[in-house]
Amino acid sequence: MIASDYITKLATRGRYHFSTGGLAQATGSSANAARAALRRLRKRGLIATPYRGFHVIVPPEYRSIGCLPADQFIGHLMEHLGLAYYVALLSAARYHGAAHQQPQVFQVIVQKNRPPIRCGNVRVIFIARRNIDKIPIVSFNSPRGFVLVSSPEATAFDLVGYPAHTGGLDNVATVLAELSESIDPKKLVSTAALSPAPWAQRLGYLFALVGADVHADALADHIARSLNETVPLDPGSSRSSVVRDARWKLLINTEVEPDL
Numbered sequence: 520m521i522a523s524d525y526i527t528k529l530a531t532r533g534r535y536h537f538s539t540g541g542l543a544q545a546t547g548s549s550a551n552a553a554r555a556a557l558r559r560l561r562k563r564g565l566i567a568t569p570y571r572g573f574h575v576i577v578p579p580e581y582r583s584i585g586c587l588p589a590d591q592f593i594g595h596l597m598e599h600l601g602l603a604y605y606v607a608l609l610s611a612a613r614y615h616g617a618a619h620q621q622p623q624v625f626q627v628i629v630q631k632n633r634p635p636i637r638c639g640n641v642r643v644i645f646i647a648r649r650n651i652d653k654i655p656i657v658s659f660n661s662p663r664g665f666v667l668v669s670s671p672e673a674t675a676f677d678l679v680g681y682p683a684h685t686g687g688l689d690n691v692a693t694v695l696a697e698l699s700e701s702i703d704p705k706k707l708v709s710t711a712a713l714s715p716a717p718w719a720q721r722l723g724y725l726f727a728l729v730g731a732d733v734h735a736d737a738l739a740d741h742i743a744r745s746l747n748e749t750v751p752l753d754p755g756s757s758r759s760s761v762v763r764d765a766r767w768k769l770l771i772n773t774e775v776e777p778d779l
Contacts, residue, residue, distance in 0.1 A: 520546050522556035526566060526576050535576040535587060535663045536595045542574075569638040573599050577639075585639020589625035591663040593643065597629075604629050605656045606668040607646065607677050608684055609694065614659050615671045617697035626684060628654075628669070628677070646681060653713055655706075671701040672710040679721045680714060688753060692725045692777035699731035707734055708741050717750040724752060724767045729777055739766055 520528075525545045529537060543553035557574065560566045566574050567586040573596055575587045586592075590606070597604040606614070609622035624635075624642045630651045636643040648654070655670040669677060675698055678691045685691050711719045723738035746768060751761070753773040761770040 522546055522548075522553075522560060523565070526560065530576050530578070533663075535578075536592055536599075537574055537576075538599065539572045539574070567638050569636050569641075569643070570596055570600070575638075584641060586641040587638075587663065589636075589638075589641050589643050590661045590666050593625065593627060594661075594664055594666050602629055603651050604667065605651065605654060606666050607674065608681060609678075609686075611669045611674040612678065612694050612698050614657075614668045615674060615698055615701040617694045617701075644684075646684060648677075650713060655710065670706070670710070671698060672703065672707045673713070674698065675702060675707065675722055676710060676714045676718050679725065680718045682753075682755070688721075688725070688773065688775045689777060692729055692775050693779065695722075695725050696729040696731065696777060696779055699726065699729070699734055702731075702734055704733050704737035708737050711738065711741055716746050716748070717754075720746065720750060720767045720769050721752060724764065724769055725775065727767075728775060729779065742766075742768060 522542060525542060539553055539557065542556065543550055548556065561568065564582050565577060567577050568574050569586065569592060575592045577587060581587055604627050607628040608626040610626040624644045627643055627645050628648045628651060629645050630647065630649060632647045633645040635645065654673050656667045657670050658665050659668055675695060678685050678694060682688055682691060719738055720742055723735050723742060726738065727735035749763060749768045749770060751770045751772045756772045758772045761772040764771055
């Protein structure tokens with residue numbers, strides 16, 4: 520079997536990913552010969568390589584971007600690497616109906632930092648979170664398999680926890696206004712224990728700001744029972760003149776203006 524026949528056979532079975540070793544075994548080739556065949560297939564635009572040794576078949580409708588969309592290969596790649604993951608932040612919010620702004624990159628949380636992936640016009644960035652195994656996730660089907668996505672409640676906490684990756688608090692508040700429709704208040708409170716305490720304070724404040732009162736009230740009860748420390752709303756702000764919000768135990772050191 521030659522390399523082009525191998526990828527055609529995979530595609531007819533609905534499989535759009537393979538490894539260098541898998542190609543070499545199927546074609547009876549040496550490692551060097553397999554790599555040479557891969558170069559020829561990439562040059563023709565038939566495959567792309569998001570990660571060394573892991574390749575995807577690029578059907579005609581995606582040749583213009585030079586790769587499969589990230590959600591169509593990320594689950595298979597993480598399985599190939601033996602890594603736990605979940606789609607997160609703005610990328611996750613889109614799965615839960617909050618698509619106000621499409622992220623320019625596909626955002627994935629893993630346990631340890633990893634370099635980003637660039638595959639054609641597709642870019643994947645990784646954000647580290649140690650307790651990834653405890654975060655509630657939801658499985659979504661994709662055209663080439665499935666992806667694991669943070670639950671709506673976990674997505675909300677990650678949005679306030681990683682503002683550098685979410686366009687700042689203005690954008691976070693905008694996304695939360697849409698995401699709130701998918702959130703269960705009881706699950707929101709139970710998820711709070713999985714994140715640093717200030718995340719709940721900031722999240723409750725932003726929910727109140729965008730009128731998601733049922734979620735804000737649930738978090739306010741949680742904060743009143745278990746949290747005492749006052750923290751800044753925007754930990755990255757150097758503003759000195761602030762107002763203390765007693766309900767959220769926050770120093771309001773920035774003005775948040777959602778695009779509603």
